[in-house]
Amino acid sequence: MSETALDAGFFLRWMTAVAASVDREAPRLTELDSAIGDADHGSNLQRGFAAVVKTLEAEPPGTPGAVLTMAGRQLISTVGGASGPLYGTLLRRTGKALGDADSVTADELRAALRTGVDAVAQLGGSAPGDATMLDALDPAVEALATSFRAAAEAAGQGAEATVPLQARKGRASYLGERSVGHQDPGATSSALLFTALAETAEQEAAK
Amino acid sequence: MKMLINVPESVVADALRGMAVAHPDLVVDVENRVVVRRDAPVGGKVALVSGGGSGHEPLHGGFVGAGMLDAACPGEVFTSPVPDQMVGAAAAVDSGAGVLFVVKNYTGDVLNFRMAAELAEDEGVQVATVVVNDDVAVTDSLHTAGRRGTGATLFVEKIAGAAAAEGAPLDRVAGLARRVVESSRSFGVALSSCTTPAKGGPMFDLPAGELELGVGIHGEPGRERRPMMTAGEIADYAVEAVLADLRPGHPVLVLVNGMGGTPLLELYGFAAEVHRVLGERGVPVARTLVGNYVTSLDMAGCSVTLCQVDEELLRLWDAPVRTPALRWGC
Numbered sequence: 001m002s003e004t005a006l007d008a009g010f011f012l013r014w015m016t017a018v019a020a021s022v023d024r025e026a027p028r029l030t031e032l033d034s035a036i037g038d039a040d041h042g043s044n045l046q047r048g049f050a051a052v053v054k055t056l057e058a059e060p061p062g063t064p065g066a067v068l069t070m071a072g073r074q075l076i077s078t079v080g081g082a083s084g085p086l087y088g089t090l091l092r093r094t095g096k097a098l099g100d101a102d103s104v105t106a107d108e109l110r111a112a113l114r115t116g117v118d119a120v121a122q123l124g125g126s127a128p129g130d131a132t133m134l135d136a137l138d139p140a141v142e143a144l145a146t147s148f149r150a151a152a153e154a155a156g157q158g159a160e161a162t163v164p165l166q167a168r169k170g171r172a173s174y175l176g177e178r179s180v181g182h183q184d185p186g187a188t189s190s191a192l193l194f195t196a197l198a199e200t201a202e203q204e205a206a207k
Numbered sequence: 208m209k210m211l212i213n214v215p216e217s218v219v220a221d222a223l224r225g226m227a228v229a230h231p232d233l234v235v236d237v238e239n240r241v242v243v244r245r246d247a248p249v250g251g252k253v254a255l256v257s258g259g260g261s262g263h264e265p266l267h268g269g270f271v272g273a274g275m276l277d278a279a280c281p282g283e284v285f286t287s288p289v290p291d292q293m294v295g296a297a298a299a300v301d302s303g304a305g306v307l308f309v310v311k312n313y314t315g316d317v318l319n320f321r322m323a324a325e326l327a328e329d330e331g332v333q334v335a336t337v338v339v340n341d342d343v344a345v346t347d348s349l350h351t352a353g354r355r356g357t358g359a360t361l362f363v364e365k366i367a368g369a370a371a372a373e374g375a376p377l378d379r380v381a382g383l384a385r386r387v388v389e390s391s392r393s394f395g396v397a398l399s400s401c402t403t404p405a406k407g408g409p410m411f412d413l414p415a416g417e418l419e420l421g422v423g424i425h426g427e428p429g430r431e432r433r434p435m436m437t438a439g440e441i442a443d444y445a446v447e448a449v450l451a452d453l454r455p456g457h458p459v460l461v462l463v464n465g466m467g468g469t470p471l472l473e474l475y476g477f478a479a480e481v482h483r484v485l486g487e488r489g490v491p492v493a494r495t496l497v498g499n500y501v502t503s504l505d506m507a508g509c510s511v512t513l514c515q516v517d518e519e520l521l522r523l524w525d526a527p528v529r530t531p532a533l534r535w536g537c
Contacts, residue, residue: 044286076290083315085290085322124318
């Protein structure tokens, strides 16, 4: 993994890329959620990340940690449902773990994301294999040791791997066996975080 | 599906503006989405705050007023509110005697209220939380998010609200609320799907000649689907399911609750059948409430909630209440 320094500007571009990708994929998230939930995952995350970008643009924070902490707090304040606290905790705890350094390495980001993902597991009381966000987040953080692109691919595969699983957490769990055969919307949106991260890093490298 | 709305994005805000004009006893903050009784904070009184996704009206905003809730926090349709709403509500209603959060057992509600409780405590508000989980249709609670909160929420808010109005301290109000949860069980059925404004069509497919037994208030699937049954047969099934999980040694409060799309004519007929089954099972009925209280948008169907009451709980149930949706004795 490269030792390129990732500064606050990189993290701002990453969050903006996530917002754009959530906008693009909202109909698909909503469609997945309508099969096993209440068809609002796309619109809830759209509202949340739009608010994140608006806040970050109004007062751009000076450090990577502050960008993610502010983004997380904004998601908690605007999304609602289970996704708000879970996504908000992921970014907020990752941001806090990054501390107040002006820039961080990819390895430092990976370690901080591990803290964030563990916090999500603890808050949701779930583990990989329950057909949740964690099925994309967990392998993505592992694969980040190789490259940003590998992390994006691992997240995508992790999301697809929820199709044969029975949901054990959240509203989809009430479907029992009827949740089998559906890709989890939360795992799918979690993969977007890592796709956007890889795109941001690749654009950075191309400069 | 035709709906009486402007655009799907503004349904919650539009409804709150309507509540404001219809109920001058309430202060409705449309922007921050908090409904507060106008005379809050009531000096020396424990305050009750609840909230949840919209689409279950009159729950929770319709239960704000003397003898019940001090504030309610409506989220987007079927989406829990955010912690900022509950923190704002708690600050507005806390008299210094503390705040009880009444939370229905859904992952989103539990997480957002938990975050709100931490934030409110940081601001010096004493918070206790009670989680309502009365839906017996969920049998596999180890491998799901657990039993859902439905009709018993009304009993909890009324009885705990009455105790708070009498001046009971926070630990006692919370203890009574937990006793009501432990003494209450519900079972719901759907005759049709609900229609969410965002989707504009049915949330799930239910064939014309079938009903869903054990449905949740967000269209969560229940125990099974069967060919359509009569009101009497549905009452047999639903009351049986509730009594299998609750063995009353006292009389019960009965809530025959409409899901939003079933006429009162049918609900009263169903209530008579519920009484017949309870009579056959030797369960005495203390009080009966019939109407649309914990709804699921336009879903046709109903739920039955039984709450086992001793003299104290019954006295608190009968105590005066003055809210948009529940009003007696004052």
